[in-house]
Amino acid sequence: MFPEQAKxxxxxxxxxxxxFPRGTEIGTVVDAYRSAxxxxxxxxxxxxxxxxxxxxxxxxSDFQKEVFAAPxxxxxxFKKTRETHDRDFCYEPSEIIGEMSGGRAxxxxxxxxxxxxxxxxxxxxxxIPTENPWEVFAWLPFGGWNDCPSNGVMLWVGKYWxxxxxxxxxxxxxxxLEFTAPRVPKEKAFGLAEEHFAFCPDNVLxxxxxxxxxxxxxxxxxxxxxxxx
Numbered sequence: 048m049f050p051e052q053a054k055x056x057x058x059x060x061x062x063x064x065x066x067f068p069r070g071t072e073i074g075t076v077v078d079a080y081r082s083a084x085x086x087x088x089x090x091x092x093x094x095x096x097x098x099x100x101x102x103x104x105x106x107x108s109d110f111q112k113e114v115f116a117a118p119x120x121x122x123x124x125f126k127k128t129r130e131t132h133d134r135d136f137c138y139e140p141s142e143i144i145g146e147m148s149g150g151r152a153x154x155x156x157x158x159x160x161x162x163x164x165x166x167x168x169x170x171x172x173x174x175i176p177t178e179n180p181w182e183v184f185a186w187l188p189f190g191g192w193n194d195c196p197s198n199g200v201m202l203w204v205g206k207y208w209x210x211x212x213x214x215x216x217x218x219x220x221x222x223x224l225e226f227t228a229p230r231v232p233k234e235k236a237f238g239l240a241e242e243h244f245a246f247c248p249d250n251v252l253x254x255x256x257x258x259x260x261x262x263x264x265x266x267x268x269x270x271x272x273x274x275x276x
Contacts, residue, residue, distance in 0.1 A: 053096045056171050060186060062089070065172040069161065076159060076167050080217070089174040090183050095158045095220035096169040114185040117199020120207050128245040136248060143244075145257025147237060150264030153272055158223040168220075180215040181205030189219050194248060195275040204246055212239065214271060226271040236262040247273040 049066055057064045067076050076093065083091035133140045161168050175183050184190075184202040191197040196204070201224075208214040212235075214228035231239055240262035244251050250273055255261045265271070 050096065050169055053169055053171055056094055056096060057173070059188075060173050060175065062176055062186075063174040067167060067170040067172070069167065069169045070164065071167045071170070073155075073160060073165070073167055076170055076172070077156065079172055083172065083174055087174055088176075090177045090180045090216070092173045092175055092183055092187075092216065093156065093159055093218045094171040094173055095167075095218065095223070096171055097221040110188075111185040114198045114202050117197065117203060120200065120203035124204075125242045125245040129241060132245065132248050136252065138252065143251055143257050145259035147233070147259040147262045149260045150255065150262070150267060152267035153264065153270040154268065156218045156225055156270060157272060158218045158220040158225055179206070179209070181209050183216050187219065189224070193275060195222075196246060208242075217270075222275050224273045227269060228271055230267065230269060231265040233266050236265045239265055243271070243273070247275060249273075249275055 053066055057066070065079060067079075080091050080093055083089065159167050159170050175186050177183055177186070181202055184198050184205055187198070189198065190201050205214070205216055205226075208226070208228075212228055212231065214226040216224065217227045218225040237258070240258045243261060243265075244258055251258055251261055253276065254274070255264065
């Protein structure tokens with residue numbers, strides 16, 4: 048039986064979807080994602096369904112136009128946003144730099160896993176009919192709360208990272224966004240980690256602790272992880 052939240056997600060998106068109930072083997076879901084990624088003319092997205100996910104009746108063209116109309120992102124956006132964080136958050140900028148060491152390797156999707164049972168949450172695999180992967184942010188009512196960027200910012204940041212690093216949005220939950228991406232060369236990792244910090248300060252302030260450690264993580268990882276509280 049589909050939970051009502053999963054039904055509302057699929058009804059909202061209005062695109063081909065597969066549903067995997069809580070307790071599905073992780074490999075089954077990941078294999079389905081990879082198959083869709085390689086075979087279908089779409090952007091597959093894994094949605095870890097949470098209790099508060101009740102979307103409205105459908106993704107409207109007005110919503111999509113509004114997202115695409117948002118100002119485009121360039122490197123200056125990351126710089127200005129970082130400067131805003133330095134003013135608004137309670138930390139000394141020098142204290143969060145750190146050395147480029149001690150990062151973990153992220154190679155698995157975290158948001159779909161119920162770690163209590165080492166299997167999945169309720170998951171919807173949505174096959175979103177986009178020409179470009181970053182356009183999924185014009186389909187999803189994800190973002191715009193607390194320090195989480197708006198859909199428009201996510202769309203243009205996603206485009207920027209796709210073109211520069213090959214990053215592809217792959218998973219969302221109520222508060223988590225994950226991309227797949229190639230491992231980043233050491234010479235580019237620190238600059239990218241600073242961009243990640245601008246996009247999601249919680250990644251550093253509540254998770255890895257320093258930008259340097261995050262940079263080291265990016266040299267080892269094929270999954271980029273973002274979580275907003």
